Amino acid sequence: MGEPGFLMFTKSSILRGVGCLIVAFSLVPSRAWAFEESSVEPPKAPQVAIRQPQLNTIFPMAIQPGRRLRLELQGEFLDGASQLLFESGDVSGAVVSATFTTALVDVAVSPGAAPGRRRLRLASERGVSNTVLFRVSRWATPVENEPNDDLDSPTSVESPALISGRLQTEQDVDLYRFHAKAGERLQFNVLGARNGTNADVSLAILYPDGREVVHDDGRFIWDPYLDHTFEAGGDYIAAITLTRMPAGGQPRSDLSYQMAIGQSPFFWSVFPMGARQGSSSEFTLRGDFMQAGTPVQFSAGAQQRATDGLVGAITERVSSGDYRLAAKIHPSTAVARNSPLEKGAAP
Numbered sequence: 029m030g031e032p033g034f035l036m037f038t039k040s041s042i043l044r045g046v047g048c049l050i051v052a053f054s055l056v057p058s059r060a061w062a063f064e065e066s067s068v069e070p071p072k073a074p075q076v077a078i079r080q081p082q083l084n085t086i087f088p089m090a091i092q093p094g095r096r097l098r099l100e101l102q103g104e105f106l107d108g109a110s111q112l113l114f115e116s117g118d119v120s121g122a123v124v125s126a127t128f129t130t131a132l133v134d135v136a137v138s139p140g141a142a143p144g145r146r147r148l149r150l151a152s153e154r155g156v157s158n159t160v161l162f163r164v165s166r167w168a169t170p171v172e173n174e175p176n177d178d179l180d181s182p183t184s185v186e187s188p189a190l191i192s193g194r195l196q197t198e199q200d201v202d203l204y205r206f207h208a209k210a211g212e213r214l215q216f217n218v219l220g221a222r223n224g225t226n227a228d229v230s231l232a233i234l235y236p237d238g239r240e241v242v243h244d245d246g247r248f249i250w251d252p253y254l255d256h257t258f259e260a261g262g263d264y265i266a267a268i269t270l271t272r273m274p275a276g277g278q279p280r281s282d283l284s285y286q287m288a289i290g291q292s293p294f295f296w297s298v299f300p301m302g303a304r305q306g307s308s309s310e311f312t313l314r315g316d317f318m319q320a321g322t323p324v325q326f327s328a329g330a331q332q333r334a335t336d337g338l339v340g341a342i343t344e345r346v347s348s349g350d351y352r353l354a355a356k357i358h359p360s361t362a363v364a365r366n367s368p369l370e371k372g373a374a375p
């Protein structure tokens with residue numbers, strides 16, 4: 029989820045910049061011609077450019093451990109796709125069918141798979157595609173049910189849930205009805221930019237009659253995030269719409285998003301930001317939805333796997349939003365920039 033480094037940018041074009049970079053790399057032909065000095069004329073450029081498969085969207089974007097799900101991939105040059113490639117061994121899959129623009133694939137997640145991001149690629153005789161992101165989640169993973177544009181036809185969901193939705197047109201509105209108990213505190217974490225999609229959306233929490241409770245246009249890059257305590261118990265509506273003034277103009281494709289509704293431990297910062305090998309160290313974590321006694325695992329970089337020798341537990345609450353974290357760092361722990369904070373991961 030939230031790349032910590034992205035937090036210093038809001039509504040910027042940095043993610044799209046990254047996207048362009050990936051596209052540029054993925055279009056480099058895998059075949060290179062090398063010529064020795066000779067009098068032989070070099071062969072003429074091929075009439076038809078070699079194009080590798082290009083993935084633009086994946087939907088739905090979440091699977092529970094132990095489940096198998098059919099996903100739709102959209103892009104270009106997908107015809108003839110024969111293989112799915114993953115970066116970790118706890119997910120596997122196969123291509124069911126593929127046309128030039130659409131591939132259906134079956135993806136299975138092993139029962140013991142840890143929640144978090146996964147990426148997949150498509151391979152064909154044309155080459156290997158770029159990656160697209162989906163998430164493994166222990167929460168329910170419902171998909172929006174269109175039509176859900178009106179107050180009397182919302183998609184019903186139960187918290188906690190990691191919902192997959194998409195704005196099919198620029199006029200599309202997606203409404204989700206959920207129940208909150210009196211005094212219940214819930215977080216609403218919309219994932220578009222942080223999933224690598226172009227969806228720049230707004231989130232509003234509404235009473236069933238449409239009156240607004242609270243809204244947000246973007247907290248992480250352009251992804252909305254709300255943390256709200258409901259005074260009165262009852263049904264409410266979470267409404268996803270296109271942002272009126274999107275960053276850099278709203279692309280018309282890949283307006284898919286996820287929305288996590290629930291209570292997931294959420295880190296904002298850690299201090300100090302380093303510790304010595306072999307030490308028993310204390311950190312102060314600022315965060316939400318954490319409890320004393322909660323074990324903490326540290327992960328190294330983007331690999332998202334627990335790093336041997338880096339373990340800890342939240343010991344107590346220091347002040348509002350601050351928690352003390354005691355951690356032991358094994359002497360053999362690799363010296364590296366570890367990433368203990370992944371903002372807003374849905375369990």
Ligand SMILES: [Ca+2]
Nearest residue numbers: 194195196202
């Ligand atoms: Ca929709």
Ligand SMILES: [Ca+2]
Nearest residue numbers: 176177201202
């Ligand atoms: Ca809709």
